[in-house]
Amino acid sequence: MLPTPKTIIADTSCFIILTNIGELQLLQQVYGTVVTTPEIAAEFGLELPDWVTIEAVQDILRQQLLELQVDKGEASALSLALEKPNCRIILDDYRARRAAEALHLEYTGTLGVLVRAKLDGILNSVKPILAKIRQTNFRISDAIEQQLLKEAGE
Secondary structure, eight states, X not given: OOXXXXXXXXXXXXXXXXXXXXXXXXHHHHHXXXXXXXXXXXXXXXXXXXXXXXXXXXXXXXXXXXXXXXXXXHHHHHHHHHHSSSEEEEOOOHHHXXXXXXXXXXXXXXXXXXXXXXXXXXXXXXXXXXXXXXXXXXXXXXXXXXXXXXXXXX
């Protein structure tokens, strides 16, 4: 597993999934402070905890260009990541992850947060969390689930 970058930027889906299963605190336990954008905070629609810092993107033009490829929240996360050295973005959307790859940005997904929590000793097992996620509308293929369990050592 890679060392934790200085800045962790979370997209809306991560907040939604973890809130829906009652596990939002995992983000703080794994990363401490998490950064997000005003656009993502608005998409999320609920009050974010005080360990989430909201930072606006400086280069609005770049964000607008990225909005041609991904949604506004993801574009804001990608743009903010380009402005911050040594960061990792938590993205679940396939197109957003491909954009992050093309921009040479480090990224993970909500499931990657679970693996990190297990490897850091915060979770004893990712299986109960996966079971809760399966009760939501978040889709996980069997292949992805098997890979996740393997990475988590389960």
